[in-house]
Amino acid sequence: MKILFVIPRLKSMYGGTVERPGHPHVGVAYLISWLKKNNVKIDIFDDGLQSNEKLENKIKNSNADLIGITMFSYCYQSGYDIINFIKSNTEIPLVVGGAHVSSTKKQILEETEADFAIKHEGEKTLLELIRYISANRSDYENIDGLIWRYNNEIIENKDREFLTSKELDELPFPDYEAFDIEEYLCYQTRTLPLITSRGCPYECNYCSVKLSMGRGFRYRNAQNVFNELKYWHDKRWSSFEINDDCFTMNMHRANDICDMIIKSGIKIKFSLYNGIRVDRVNYILLSKMKEAGCIFLSFGCESGNNDILKKIKKGITTQQVFQASEWAYSLGISHSVNFIIGHTGDTFKTALDSINFAKSLPCNFVNFYNLIPYPNTIAYAWAKENAKFIVDENDYLKLVSYRDNTPIFETAQFTKEDRMKITKIGFDLYEKKVLEFRLGKIIGLITYYFTRVSIFHRIAVKLIGFKIGWKFFVFLSRKSRM
Incomplete structure (x- = not known):
């Protein structure tokens, strides 16, 4: 079984897009190490580093059985755009996770063509979903924490219990090396x-x-x-x-x-x-x-x-x-x-x-x-x-x-x-x-x-935004974990 993780690009609070993300998505990095420990094959596409044309090729060549997307509440439209693009190019099932799903629940499936959504923590629910798909099981009502489609209905299963402190200790360290780490700003620092x-x-x-x-x-x-x-x-x-x-x-x-x-x-x-x-x-x-x-x-x-x-x-x-x-x-x-x-x-x-x-x-x-x-x-x-x-x-x-x-x-x-x-x-x-x-x-x-003079002020804002602002932006984006 293989899953392709797709990470939507984010818009900067200072205008424009974050051309190069500060570092790999930490929540996805934890999921990757957890899934690898359970013998699931992994592929990754970070939209902040790539383009839709490359995503289309990635989907065709990855041989993935499932595509996973993490969603932030702010900039959620980037996630919606990616979902719509993927579903128009492939029939591979798609699951969405992240803080936006936990906040809005069924809404994500009502407004997109995504097949599944995972609320709250993703480790156990995602692994269970992967095993169901691998075994051709469709009794998804037994997977706690899952939101899914049944005929023309959207079904929200009961919440899954959060991982305990002991279970957090048992998780493997995040797998950043699965990413193209050299492409991120963090590689230089x-x-x-x-x-x-x-x-x-x-x-x-x-x-x-x-x-x-x-x-x-x-x-x-x-x-x-x-x-x-x-x-x-x-x-x-x-x-x-x-x-x-x-x-x-x-x-x-x-x-x-x-x-x-x-x-x-x-x-x-x-x-x-x-x-x-x-x-x-x-x-x-x-x-x-x-x-x-x-x-x-x-x-x-x-x-x-x-x-x-x-x-x-x-x-x-x-x-x-x-x-x-x-x-x-x-x-x-x-x-x-x-x-x-x-x-x-x-x-x-x-x-x-x-x-x-x-x-x-x-x-x-x-x-x-x-x-x-x-x-x-x-x-x-x-x-x-x-x-x-x-x-x-x-x-x-x-x-x-x-x-x-x-x-x-x-x-x-x-x-x-x-x-x-x-x-x-x-x-x-x-x-x-x-x-x-x-x-x-x-x-x-x-x-x-x-720099209160208009033209110099605009230059200063851009410089400050690039040097310091991206760090605060990157940390704001961490409120979301798949």
């Missing part, structure tokens, strides 16, 4: 992504992670994580991007991982662009992370107004954010603090609180993003009931719009014009911080004011 845990126990009302990975926090043990780091280090990979949603949720485990790195003497660097919670760190842990090789991390603040933080159920305070940023700064850890504009109950005044709070932080970068109301989140339900969509509901997820100055929706209390004013101030502050970090405070400030 010798940087690989790493996932050490799944799930999030928190209740942030805008986040879709719990829809795809569940509320239970499940994690690989410290020794298992260190073994993977050592495995890749021995293969001359020296830098790692940890993609967890809650890497420091278990602070003792995070501390143990760092201890093992330090005691082993291996020299690595690691970053946490995906973000960690300010209430799950302390000075001692951050100090240990620095010693172990942490060179960058992000803190999710989301709002500089404590009332808004309560409304969105973030479970932190601005005081905790400032303390965490101060600790990281004092230790010399480069870090960003991330904010979202347009939360439940946000107004021009509360959003301005975020701007002013961001200015007070001793961080290297601040990021301001438009709120994206992901399907079936609390924020989405709130926006449907209380807001007017500026971008058509059927269109706003087709392109990445975190960094677009145009908001997705407006309310009577926070109009489109006011939202655009705030996001512009936020983007300007982001650029100012970047220039100060790259060029030093004095030269950075001079350059910042110089």
Whole structure:
């Protein structure tokens, strides 16, 4: 039995397409190693590196029995286009997975010609589907976690239980070597992504992670994580991007991982662009992370107004954010603090609180993003009931719009014009911080004011977007795992 994985290309938040993905799709890499362990043959096509003409040839020559596609909620149209292209060129059955399926369930089969969809984690469900197809079985109702077609109906089976921490430890390390690794940006920097845990126990009302990975926090043990780091280090990979949603949720485990790195003497660097919670760190842990090789991390603040933080159920305070940023700064850890504009109950005044709070932080970068109301989140339900969509509901997820100055929706209390004013101030502050970090405070400030001239500003945005923006974009894309 053989499966061909097809990875749709993504649109950059800075405009255009990501011509070369930062690295192989981490979720697919884990699936590949799992399937290989179970004697399934694998082929891969990354649309970000190829073209539809090459995809057509790949399908003809791969002799695949099944085609698998991973779907992101944002840029989902790229996935739809790939599905339609494939189904118009072959009768090979096609299965779709990823966070978008977990959020929208049957919708993916209602709107495309895909044959199957897998919700939540894909390892066990995909392997079971492959075995059914190989055995010419059609009793798909027995496969937990599967969505499938029966005559003219779309059937959604019951959910499959999430993998336990013990089962995560038993998964083989991701198979990046199955990809054309030299074609990715990470090959030049010798940087690989790493996932050490799944799930999030928190209740942030805008986040879709719990829809795809569940509320239970499940994690690989410290020794298992260190073994993977050592495995890749021995293969001359020296830098790692940890993609967890809650890497420091278990602070003792995070501390143990760092201890093992330090005691082993291996020299690595690691970053946490995906973000960690300010209430799950302390000075001692951050100090240990620095010693172990942490060179960058992000803190999710989301709002500089404590009332808004309560409304969105973030479970932190601005005081905790400032303390965490101060600790990281004092230790010399480069870090960003991330904010979202347009939360439940946000107004021009509360959003301005975020701007002013961001200015007070001793961080290297601040990021301001438009709120994206992901399907079936609390924020989405709130926006449907209380807001007017500026971008058509059927269109706003087709392109990445975190960094677009145009908001997705407006309310009577926070109009489109006011939202655009705030996001512009936020983007300007982001650029100012970047220039100060790259060029030093004095030269950075001079350059910042110089680039307020329109033509130079456009050039600066493109340069900043290429050098730094793609990293944040790549990490945003990791919310989806097939």
